[in-house]
Amino acid sequence: MSLIRHVPELAIKSKALLPNGEDFDVLIAGAGMAGLYTAWRLQNDGLQSPQLKKLADARPDKRLKIGIVEFSDRVGGRLDSVIIDGMDNVPAELGGMRFTESHQLLNLVIRDLDLEGDIGPFDMTANSQFTLRGERLDEAAIRNGEPVPYNLEDAEKKKTPNELFNYAITKVVGPDALSYTDANWQWVKENFRYSDASGVYDNAALYNVGFWNLLYQVLSNEGYDYCWDGGGYNSNTINWNAAEAMPYMLTDFSVTPKYLCFKDGFHTLPATLAQRITQGPAPVPIYGGTRLVRFDRDAGGRLTGEVAATADASLRGRFSTSYLVLAMPRHSLELLDQDTPFFNAAPVQWNIQSVLLQPAYKLFMAYEKRWWDPELFYRGPTITDMPLRMTYDFGTEAEHGGAPGDQRALLLASYCDMQGASFWSVLERGKVHALPPSWSMTAAKGGAPAPESMCRMAEGMLKKSFKVDGKEPEPSERVGAYYQDWTQAPYGAGFHAWAAHYKASDVMRSVRQPLPDWPVFICGEAYSNQQGWVEGALCTAESVLEDKFGVPRIAGLPDLYPLLTPPPVKPGDDEPFKTYLLRDTPNAF
Ligand SMILES: Cc1cc2nc3c(=O)[nH]c(=O)nc-3n(C[C@H](O)[C@H](O)[C@H](O)COP(=O)(O)OP(=O)(O)OC[C@H]3O[C@@H](n4cnc5c(N)ncnc54)[C@H](O)[C@@H]3O)c2cc1C
Numbered sequence: 001m002s003l004i005r006h007v008p009e010l011a012i013k014s015k016a017l018l019p020n021g022e023d024f025d026v027l028i029a030g031a032g033m034a035g036l037y038t039a040w041r042l043q044n045d046g047l048q049s050p051q052l053k054k055l056a057d058a059r060p061d062k063r064l065k066i067g068i069v070e071f072s073d074r075v076g077g078r079l080d081s082v083i084i085d086g087m088d089n090v091p092a093e094l095g096g097m098r099f100t101e102s103h104q105l106l107n108l109v110i111r112d113l114d115l116e117g118d119i120g121p122f123d124m125t126a127n128s129q130f131t132l133r134g135e136r137l138d139e140a141a142i143r144n145g146e147p148v149p150y151n152l153e154d155a156e157k158k159k160t161p162n163e164l165f166n167y168a169i170t171k172v173v174g175p176d177a178l179s180y181t182d183a184n185w186q187w188v189k190e191n192f193r194y195s196d197a198s199g200v201y202d203n204a205a206l207y208n209v210g211f212w213n214l215l216y217q218v219l220s221n222e223g224y225d226y227c228w229d230g231g232g233y234n235s236n237t238i239n240w241n242a243a244e245a246m247p248y249m250l251t252d253f254s255v256t257p258k259y260l261c262f263k264d265g266f267h268t269l270p271a272t273l274a275q276r277i278t279q280g281p282a283p284v285p286i287y288g289g290t291r292l293v294r295f296d297r298d299a300g301g302r303l304t305g306e307v308a309a310t311a312d313a314s315l316r317g318r319f320s321t322s323y324l325v326l327a328m329p330r331h332s333l334e335l336l337d338q339d340t341p342f343f344n345a346a347p348v349q350w351n352i353q354s355v356l357l358q359p360a361y362k363l364f365m366a367y368e369k370r371w372w373d374p375e376l377f378y379r380g381p382t383i384t385d386m387p388l389r390m391t392y393d394f395g396t397e398a399e400h401g402g403a404p405g406d407q408r409a410l411l412l413a414s415y416c417d418m419q420g421a422s423f424w425s426v427l428e429r430g431k432v433h434a435l436p437p438s439w440s441m442t443a444a445k446g447g448a449p450a451p452e453s454m455c456r457m458a459e460g461m462l463k464k465s466f467k468v469d470g471k472e473p474e475p476s477e478r479v480g481a482y483y484q485d486w487t488q489a490p491y492g493a494g495f496h497a498w499a500a501h502y503k504a505s506d507v508m509r510s511v512r513q514p515l516p517d518w519p520v521f522i523c524g525e526a527y528s529n530q531q532g533w534v535e536g537a538l539c540t541a542e543s544v545l546e547d548k549f550g551v552p553r554i555a556g557l558p559d560l561y562p563l564l565t566p567p568p569v570k571p572g573d574d575e576p577f578k579t580y581l582l583r584d585t586p587n588a589f
Helices: 033-048 050-057 104-112 139-143 161-173 175-179 182-191 211-218 221-230 242-252 268-277 330-335 346-352 419-428 452-465 504-510 534-547
Strands: 004-006 022-029 066-069 081-084 119-121 129-132 135-138 259-262 290-297 303-309 312-326 355-358 360-367 382-384 390-396 409-417 478-485 495-498 520-522
Touching (some): 022 033, 033 066, 066 290, 081 478, 104 268, 104 534, 129 221, 129 452, 161 211, 182 504, 211 221, 211 242, 242 495, 330 355, 346 504, 360 419, 360 452, 409 419, 409 452, 452 478
Parallel strands (some): 022 312
Antiparallel strands (some): 119 259, 360 478, 382 390, 390 409
């Protein structure tokens, strides 16, 4: 019987419902990275904000009254690690698993929390293996001209899927695009106009163009399919905002940056933050298993609202607060009572609906020993068009400091997104729904042990994916398996992408306070310049603290580091402070 346990550090100690009638200065809804960071900064530096200082001065203890309500029983949101079969040295990262040196705010937080010793490299393969349309390929062979099973045009040949993305993007913006900084891209987003020979687009701003629509025009249909199948993530190739997609694709998945990770699991970060904020002279309480239900304004203009126990909707409590920070993604926002003056306002809906929801799913499988070729399939990603999509070898206990000779190996057997997630979701439940599917608390509880049907389905594909010289290897004894589908409530998506027809740089600013006369702020990864990354969650939170509360910038973060989008710089012009979305940057620590 396999032993699977959640890391205890993420568990919220207090599961008591918010006391009825509690009165806050700042109430934060959501204990993911954006919410925890906001609380930590306010605890340390909140009194440097003139408006918050006034509120604190009005209290007998001269301290700000801050609280966090959290839907689930754990902090961390989309950062979560589980330990399978007691493999403490190889945590299964259900959500975020890596970051880069270019994530300057995240690196600063790590330094401030004295967690630098907990960081190590997150190795990736230099030669990804592919199984596409039933054929085994690898990056080196593709570059050497090995034919791929797609009917590509001549100019599309000898390119890996990522290189084909680059080719498509440079075909639109020009060959120098590969070396553009974030500020150069901002200039492109604001000034570049796209026209095509067939007249579909005539001087169109790129944010009005869908990325799929664009790829359809600059690649052959087979070229697009090759990118879709071989890119690993389907969320990159959907019809999102082309202006945002292009720099994301170029820097994110095409130029391999130096990836880093937390050796004991990414949960170390939210767990440490939660520990800090709930202790010390001015502790911030975190109310676990408590969801924000609705909020409004009373006759005097003060925010009032209602919370409920997540596990029992009949248990309710009321609160009032001067400020409300909604540190949660789009679907979570849409689960709040929408029939209120705030959510009925067009600017609120316009802002909230500016991002697309991107389902994401991870399945981890642990084995008594590796049964795949460790050199050929080193780390990953190993990519296939089968619903597994991406596979990563997380290594063995022995390799990560466990007992020498402990060969148990952890495999991220499937990392998939968009419709791939739906393939697995039908296998995840029992045969009969006992509750309405939307009431499922599986995601909020942090995933679940994978049923046998899911494991067998995955192993059938893994055998094909790990085939060498036409021979499928046989799995060794499986010691545990665990999955998380981030598509379920309250997340609704693993990551988010800007929708076309939205000027993202404007929305990033307006969404933070969609109604100027309501002290309600929104932050988190969903509406950031680094969607899909913790850095995005932190930067939007920091931007709310600085611009909405008047808290000075966190010490050590360069003044010119852009929290949202940088000021535009025309390619070729001088730039005092260069940043790149993911590439190692000259300004990094
Ligand atoms: C599969 C996957 C892989 C990823 N990989 C990486 C990676 O390698 N590196 C990286 O940097 N990032 C990665 N990310 C992204 C990263 O995890 C997120 O960007 C980040 O954790 C988001 O933080 P957040 O605070 O914005 O939102 P969340 O983490 O979603 O936090 C929102 C919180 O609000 C709570 N909540 C929702 N509704 C309510 C309510 N009504 N009342 C109270 N609380 C509520 C939720 O329970 C949750 O705790 C990945 C994400 C996924 C899903």
